[in-house]
Amino acid sequence: MMVHRFEEYAHNPRGRSAVCFVATASPGVLSYRFLCEAISQLYARQLSVVGMGAWGERNWFKEMDIDMKDDSGKTYLPEFILADASGKLLGRLGAYTEAEELDAFFGTHLPGDQAEADTPPLRIDLKALFALDQLLSPYAPFSDEAGVAADAFLTTLAPQFSGLTSVSWLRDSLAAAQRLQTPTDRYALRRPVASLVKIAPDVASYCAELANWDSHRVYPVLLGNTSWTAKFIRAFEPDEIVQLEPGRTSSTSPTEPTILRTLLSSIGAVAEATPSLDDLNAQMIAASGGVPIGAVVIDPASPLALAGMALASARYQPVILASSPGPFESVPSFSAAEEMRKTMLTQIEALGVPYESYGDSLDGLTLACEFPFRYHSSPRDAERGIRALDDLLTRKNNGARWGIAGRLMGDAGSAVYRAMCSLFLAPRQALFFSRYSEGGAPWKHYSPRTAAAAFGEIVPCQTARHKEATIDRWKALTANGNRATNVFINSSGGAFGWSVSGGKAKPEDIPDSVPCQVHIIHSGSAARPRDPKSILGRWLEAGAHTYFGSMSEPLLEAFVTPDRVAARLFNGFPLGMAARSLLGPYSFPWRLVYFGDPLAPLNQELKKTSVGTDAP
Structure with missing residues (x-):
């Protein structure tokens, strides 16, 4: 028997003698991640592992007569389908409870001498692994029991598995989930909000007014007398509304020096005549207390730059200045998207601030620039197809989140409106x-x-x-x-x-x-x-x-x-x-995608202060 559509699905770029299809109904759970990686490591010279998802590849599942349920009818187990390099079916294993059964399966069905005698046994407590899946279910109330079970599972791992990315993913993601159980105020604005709205008629006056924010207070600055501005004012109900005079220049976008000077001044720092990005980020990081809650990617030529500037200043976020890596509608390959992720991670690491501890370090990535929206997944992934690039950008090398991305949208006026809403309402x-x-x-x-x-x-x-x-x-x-x-x-x-x-x-x-x-x-x-x-x-x-x-x-x-x-x-x-x-x-x-300020909390404790007589 041949594996159905083998040529379409078999991803075997290194020409291994066998291909192992791992069929799953839950491609993100720990058991699937771990078993794929462990088998890839144990049989690295013998086979190539390819994931198959029950939703995206459901026709293939029907053709291969795969039922994801075990004998109890309750637990979804990965099924292993082994084929040689031509697509001939060598064997399949869909019901198992012990690691020895997996070892025996590969030892029996790998072609020729591929099941090498020196291949170590899997030595994993499968029952504990599958039980941990259930504890980490999105429908199970998150509890200390999950953490205890995860720790117990990790302590039983053989040394050859301790460095697997699925293991570090579990540690990082479990710690992050636990942090989100604890109340925090780190995402609230650090400066008082004045009951004041200023309306800038152009880019120059907007930047000049944003520069009037200081270390003692902030307030909304809107762009133009538009329906967006009117909508915001009705919701904010300021004590005072100020119409600003036009700026000195007619530019439709801020220059890089203008961005740097504006942001430095807006946090109460001294802006040199020719400030550098390093100067700005050092001041932002210091103002944040050393651990900023996010970073903002700004393309000065983008209409989103003005909104990004406001979010960077208000939340004391360092800035990454960058041009667009590609049009919004482009759909890069997985390899191209992965390069974008690595580039972003390098830029985040270059800021020199803690970012790896999701939930209490640098957690947000605001995209105030043009960025591709979609990308093609890896040909080895289960559930292949289109995915959201934003969800890839904020991942560590082990797949765990270091943060979350928020994509700004619209023209300059509507983007500024949305930024001010997230900050001040x-x-x-x-x-x-x-x-x-x-x-x-x-x-x-x-x-x-x-x-x-x-x-x-x-x-x-x-x-x-x-x-x-x-x-x-x-x-x-x-x-x-x-x-x-x-x-x-x-x-x-x-x-x-x-x-x-x-x-x-x-x-x-x-x-x-x-x-x-x-x-x-x-x-x-x-x-x-x-x-x-x-x-x-x-x-x-x-x-x-x-x-x-x-x-x-x-x-x-x-x-x-x-x-x-x-x-x-x-x-x-x-x-x-x-x-x-x-x-x-x-x-x-x-x-899944998020549009807007990624660090916008409920703001239920937000209070406005009276303007007073010393308003700038």
């Missing part, structure tokens, strides 16, 4: 709209009941759950426009349609809105970010300043459950961090 009302059933798994895990109760403690909260989540109910809740500053939607569909109970809704059913954060569990709502007729595009046009969703089919398990998102938010973590999976089956670089 507090929650006023929440809306939870979920069409998911609450009676059975997995849908019941995404019930907004607990999250809505948490928000209801601080702001008025409206909910529509399951059968109540109809189009008529949606229109009634938003009859006067969306008034909720925090919107959570559970739906399904694509970029141009979303399901409601008993029917369908369209992007045009999304009304004009107050400035808001949007979290949407849905397939592909963010697939067409620049199309105003798409779901994401419509929310951005309506007034959303941050948005978390998916750019292609991610599968439900990729999303963090609403109760856990809310718990992290109320612990003080930004939405971008609260919504990202760390240990789940789709915690590898995947298809």
Whole structure:
């Protein structure tokens, strides 16, 4: 028997004598990561390992008659299918509980003398490994039990496995998940917010006014008398509004020296006539207390530069000045995308600040520049296809997150509006709209009941759950426009349609809105970010300043459950961090995306101070 579509799927660039297909329903779980890597190491000279995902390669699974469940019908185990270099099936193993069974399988089926006598045994407690998968499930309440089980598993590993990237990934990701359990205030603004709005008519006056921020206070600076400015002012309700005079130059984008001088002055530092980027970043890092919460990538030629400058200053973030690595619509190969990731990691390391400890070091990467949106995954990965480049950029070499990325969008005026919203607006009302059933798994895990109760403690909260989540109910809740500053939607569909109970809704059913954060569990709502007729595009046009969703089919398990998102938010973590999976089956670089300031927390403690008579 031949392996179906062997030539299409077999990735064997080094010409090994065998190819091992590892079929999985959960390509991000520890057991899959570990077993793929361990087998690749043990049989490095004999075979090439290729992952196969049950969703993306589901037709292949049918052709190969693969059932991912074990005899209990509960646990999903990786299945091993071994073929020679021509595609001839050598053997398969789909039900096993002991490592000795894996050793025997490869020893029996590898061709000729490929199962070398000196190959060490796997020596791994598979039962403990699979049990740990269950403890780290996105639906299991995160507890100390998971940490204890992980430590116990790690202590039993043979020395040859201690350096595997899956092992370091587990250590890093588990520690990060534990940090997100602890309340923090490190993402809150460090300077008082004045109840003042200044409106700049052009780039020069905007930069000049941003330079008037200092070490004692900050305040919103908007660009132009636009509908964006009016929307922000209605939400912020300042004591005073100041219309600025035009600047001295007519440039449509800031120069690099202007960016450096503006940012230095805006944090109360002395700006030399010809400041350097090193000078700026040294001052930013010092102002942050030595451990900045993020970094901002700014392309001076981009219309997003002005928004990036405000976020860098307000949050004391060092800056990376860079030109675009490629157009938004380009789709680089995995190797090209991986080079972008490595380049970004090198630039982060060059800042000389702690970044590896996700949750209490440099955690955010703001993209105030043009960047490719999608990339092609590796041909060896399970669930091959299009993925979100932003989710790859903030990964360490072992695949664990060092941070989260946020992509700024729009023209200069709308991007500045969104930056000011994330910095200076507090929650006023929440809306939870979920069409998911609450009676059975997995849908019941995404019930907004607990999250809505948490928000209801601080702001008025409206909910529509399951059968109540109809189009008529949606229109009634938003009859006067969306008034909720925090919107959570559970739906399904694509970029141009979303399901409601008993029917369908369209992007045009999304009304004009107050400035808001949007979290949407849905397939592909963010697939067409620049199309105003798409779901994401419509929310951005309506007034959303941050948005978390998916750019292609991610599968439900990729999303963090609403109760856990809310718990992290109320612990003080930004939405971008609260919504990202760390240990789940789709915690590898995947298809979920975040638009806006990645370090925007709830701001529920934000207070405005009176302007006084000494306003600049």
